Amino acid sequence: xxxxxxxxxxxxxxxxxxxxxxxxxxxxxxxxxxxxxxxxxxxxxxxxxxxxxxxxxxxxxxxxxxxxxxxxxxxxxxxxxxxxxxxxxxxxxxxxxxxxxxxxxxxxxxxxxxxxxxxxxxxxxxxxxxxxxxxxxxxxxxxxxxxxxxxxxxxxxxxxxxxxxxxxxxxxxxxxxxxxxxxxxxxxxxxxxxxxxxxxxxxxxxxxxxxxxxxxxxxxxxxxxxxxxxxxxxxxxxxxxxxxxxxxxxxxxxxxxxxxxxxxxxxxxxxxxxxxxxxxxxxxxxxxxxxxxxxxxxxxxxxxxxxxxxxxxxxxxxxxxxxxxxxxxxxxxxxxxxxxxxxxxx
Amino acid sequence: xxxxxxxxxxxxxxxxxxxxxxxxxxxxxxxxxxxxxxxxxxxxxxxxxxxxxxxxxxxxxxxxxxxxxxxxxxxxxxxxxxxxxxxxxxxxxxxxxxxxxxxxxxxxxxxxxxxxxxxxxxxxxxxxxxxxxxxxxxxxxxxxxxxxxxxxxxxxxxxxxxxxxxxxxxxxxxx
Numbered sequence: 181x182x183x184x185x186x187x188x189x190x191x192x193x194x195x196x197x198x199x200x201x202x203x204x205x206x207x208x209x210x211x212x213x214x215x216x217x218x219x220x221x222x223x224x225x226x227x228x229x230x231x232x233x234x235x236x237x238x239x240x241x242x243x244x245x246x247x248x249x250x251x252x253x254x255x256x257x258x259x260x261x262x263x264x265x266x267x268x269x270x271x272x273x274x275x276x277x278x279x280x281x282x283x284x285x286x287x288x289x290x291x292x293x294x295x296x297x298x299x300x301x302x303x304x305x306x307x308x309x310x311x312x313x314x315x316x317x318x319x320x321x322x323x324x325x326x327x328x329x330x331x332x333x334x335x336x337x338x339x340x341x342x343x344x345x346x347x348x349x350x351x352x353x354x355x356x357x358x359x360x361x362x363x364x365x366x367x368x369x370x371x372x373x374x375x376x377x378x379x380x381x382x383x384x385x386x387x388x389x390x391x392x393x394x395x396x397x398x399x400x401x402x403x404x405x406x407x408x409x410x411x412x413x414x415x416x417x418x419x420x421x422x423x424x425x426x427x428x429x430x431x432x433x434x435x436x437x438x439x440x441x442x443x444x445x446x447x448x449x450x451x452x453x454x455x456x457x458x459x460x461x462x463x464x465x466x467x468x469x470x471x472x473x474x475x476x477x478x479x480x481x482x483x484x485x486x487x488x489x490x491x492x493x494x495x496x497x498x499x500x501x502x503x504x505x506x507x508x509x510x511x512x513x514x515x516x517x518x519x520x521x522x523x524x525x526x
Numbered sequence: 527x528x529x530x531x532x533x534x535x536x537x538x539x540x541x542x543x544x545x546x547x548x549x550x551x552x553x554x555x556x557x558x559x560x561x562x563x564x565x566x567x568x569x570x571x572x573x574x575x576x577x578x579x580x581x582x583x584x585x586x587x588x589x590x591x592x593x594x595x596x597x598x599x600x601x602x603x604x605x606x607x608x609x610x611x612x613x614x615x616x617x618x619x620x621x622x623x624x625x626x627x628x629x630x631x632x633x634x635x636x637x638x639x640x641x642x643x644x645x646x647x648x649x650x651x652x653x654x655x656x657x658x659x660x661x662x663x664x665x666x667x668x669x670x671x672x673x674x675x676x677x678x679x680x681x682x683x684x685x686x687x688x689x690x691x692x693x694x695x696x697x698x699x700x701x
Binding site: 181185188189192195199208211212214215218219221222225228236 | 678679682683685686689690692693696697700701
């Protein structure tokens, strides 16, 4: 793509999310969502083949439906409150419709079907933008309307998302689909604590974005999109096998690594609010997630995956230099001791 | 009849929406879009929004739909699909009509057209006072306010439309 146009379109994606996050008028928020959607379509279609076209079409259709539902909720809110300011949504109908619309945008169950298919059909870099940046805008609106969200609906969607994210990822060998299911599960964790303590949602979002960014960059660095080609990284750059191990265990939520921090805080917050069965279920279902991360680390870092002999001397292009990778890896694995600093947040 | 004019117009509105949602060929979709645009204009005018209704006719029907009609006419096929040519299309159309008829009967039986459209008084169409002489309608003062207080909205919508054109060109250009 022409570099000038590509830059313009990328900046428009940024602008769309910024408008959503900083507007006080519901109509401007809707315009921000539409601008974001429109501008990310050519980014998803960077490589021009039928797979990306199909993925972009699926993404566009689901997000446009979600925007329409959002608009309907905005208008019902307008009819009953008479004003356009962003506050909690007082009318229950509007609140439920808005929650469903934002859940469709995030990829929560039962609206999760587009996430693996779209992530699989696009290139790794576009998938990175899709799974990290595109989650910021809907989550910021959920944060702003969090006092009025119907608890039953949100918690049902959250728990089902964690279940689907863990269960659905079990049968996958394609890395992009694994990351997509991991995204569904993490969104479930984030929305589960939204009604109780929205600050933890933001904390989880921050750490999730760091970890997903790290994983995708490691995949881009070794140009691998399947488990099989990831298992050949010991041959190309042995250091990245260790880094993949650490980051995947952090994503699974294991203790000395930073991925444990959001899960720990969320479980603590939920138990403080007298719900014990819910966080137990959530923690058990997170084990499913951990299982397929462990399978990836097993085939990549811990063993030499079976391959033919000529695959053992793998030819590759010159290594791409990814500048941000070392700080990202450090941040996505070593942040746990900083947990007491959470007391300075709100 | 005049008290129910909005109700009748809205029924025709929904029926024409059913007409193009049952997916005949785009040229016929454009035809019912004209009808729905005109009827929608009538609904808005009945609530006092004369400026907005004229905007629908001029910009929507007279600008956007005309361009849509020309591009569809260029890309049309030899035997375009009508509502009666394909069993599926006719089935969906009749299903939509049936649902609309049932809704109309429900509304008429409950003797209350207000259940369909609860309008909270005249507040939304009130006079927008700029402090100048006389009394102006909301629509025209809204446009004036758009270009003064609402400059940010103009910038954002203008940029969205511009990027829309860029995106469409990028997507259709391909490699």
